[in-house]
Amino acid sequence: MPYYPETTIILGSTRIIREYKLPPNAVGRAEVSSGATVAPDTVLLAGAIPSEVIFLDALKLLELRSADQITEEMIQVPIGEVYDSGVTLLMNGTGRRAKRVITPKRSLFASLENGRVLLQTDPRPVAVYALMEGRVNSASDDRVVLETGGALIQSAWGNGKASYGTLSFEKDEPDALLERLGLENEEDSGQIVVLEESIQNDLAFVQALQRRWRGIIAPSMSSALREQALQLSIPVILTEGFGNLPYSSVIYNLLESNRGRFTAVDAVEPSVWRSERAEIIIPTGISSRLRTPEVNLPVVPGATVRVTRLPHIGRTARVLNLPESPVTMENGLRLAVAEVQFSDNSEIAFVPLANLELIGRPLDAPSRPQS
Incomplete structure (x- = not known):
């Protein structure tokens, strides 16, 4: 009987297709269109996450009997946007005698269904960035699919953050590097830093804050530091997992061969409810010669x-x-x-x-x- 093991993708050159979505409960839309070329700092999706819900009876306020009496002309502003207090959302009639639906406070005009307006207040803006150069394969209201090519390293754990920068190594003497780049310690170094050894104390986190690193890649970490890593504002990726494990040679050699290159890190925190994994992507550009990784295959001779x-x-x-x-x-x-x-x-x-x-x-x- 064939044996189907887990697959952890570790490839120096492959076709990479990634789906981006807004966070749960966010209301927003795509900011790019299909076929567009994007940069790492391109906003793919933008929206807001509200904290309070308000329902307004539009039929009563507009003095209508049924929802099908609400016409497109009555809707004064686009649905899905945030509006300040006192903004007219719907209006029936003209002049001073017109009947209106007005925002009672700053809120997101989330929907209009069955004659009821749904407002969501105190919205927190959210934006989903590309993190890497690529091409938009498809875009809809809540989903963007991006394609690129390059190296891909799936990893064991991440702290839920994402960033991008230049792939550097801890042994590259960061102080001298900052001086060469003309950067002071209080400025963003622009570096995703590869640590040589497992993280067994918080010194790496202190260094990251002092030197303004954009991300940390390490082979492993003491489980006692998990909560501290989750509180960091930059991504932390463990290629092997928790404990005191060294890098797999295939991963270290791949990172070493891409020293100094642009790198995106998406430190997805593992969850039983999602299939995404923490990963390191080193883009080289789209090529028709690249294939998508081989997954969901059995172990066979030659594998x-x-x-x-x-x-x-x-x-x-x-x-x-x-x-x-x-x-x-x-x-x-x-x-x-x-x-x-x-x-x-x-x-x-x-x-x-x-x-x-x-x-x-x-x-x-x-x-x-x-x-």
């Missing part, structure tokens, strides 16, 4: 996999063979396994299927026949 548990955690390998019968492991358990060849030293080993994940790469031809 590139990453090991998710000790003793080979983080190592990538190519599947050579899938034995039909369980294999006895060193701990005495008989398990369904894959015979793999590791990428770093060509070592061949049996690894339990439950310890493998795919990374989105197309198949390679196996170098040895199946037994």
Whole structure:
């Protein structure tokens, strides 16, 4: 029976399509149109999140008997916008004797249904940014789909923030870098900083605030720092998870090879209610030659996999063979396994299927026949 593992996409060049939506309960609209080219700071969607709801009986105020008597001409302002107190939303008639529906306080004109006006007060403005260069594939009132190409690294955890900047490394001597760029410490450094080691205390957070980093990428972090990371205003992405784990070599090498390039980080916080994952995107532009990542596939000979548990955690390998019968492991358990060849030293080993994940790469031809 085929085994379908999890897939964590780690690719140096792929087609990237992302859907953007307004936050829950927000009312707004798309600010771009299909086919448009966008920059990282382009606002894709804009709207507001209200905190109080007010219903106004438009039929009574306009002295009408049924909702179908409300005509387009009676609606004085666009629905979906925020208006100050005293603004006329609907009007029946002309002059001083006209009947009006007026905003009682600053509020969002959310809807007009069945003769009732829905207002939402104390709106908090929200905007959804592109974060990267790309092309708008489609746009509707509450949804924009953007396409680009480049490197994509899906990660284990994020603190719910997003940003973009230049990919830099902690070992790049930030003080000297700031001086070369002519930046003072109180100015935005424009850097997404890759930490060399796991975050085990809050020193990295203090540095980030002092040096005005735009984001932090680390392999792992002590779980005791989770709440503190959630309170930061900049994104924090953990590529491996909580604990004291080093980078997978495939991830570190991909980051290293893109040092100094523009990078977008969307540190989506994991949730059982959503499928999105924290990810690092290094755009290179749209190309018809790029393919979308391979997902929802079984483990087969030729597949590139990453090991998710000790003793080979983080190592990538190519599947050579899938034995039909369980294999006895060193701990005495008989398990369904894959015979793999590791990428770093060509070592061949049996690894339990439950310890493998795919990374989105197309198949390679196996170098040895199946037994």
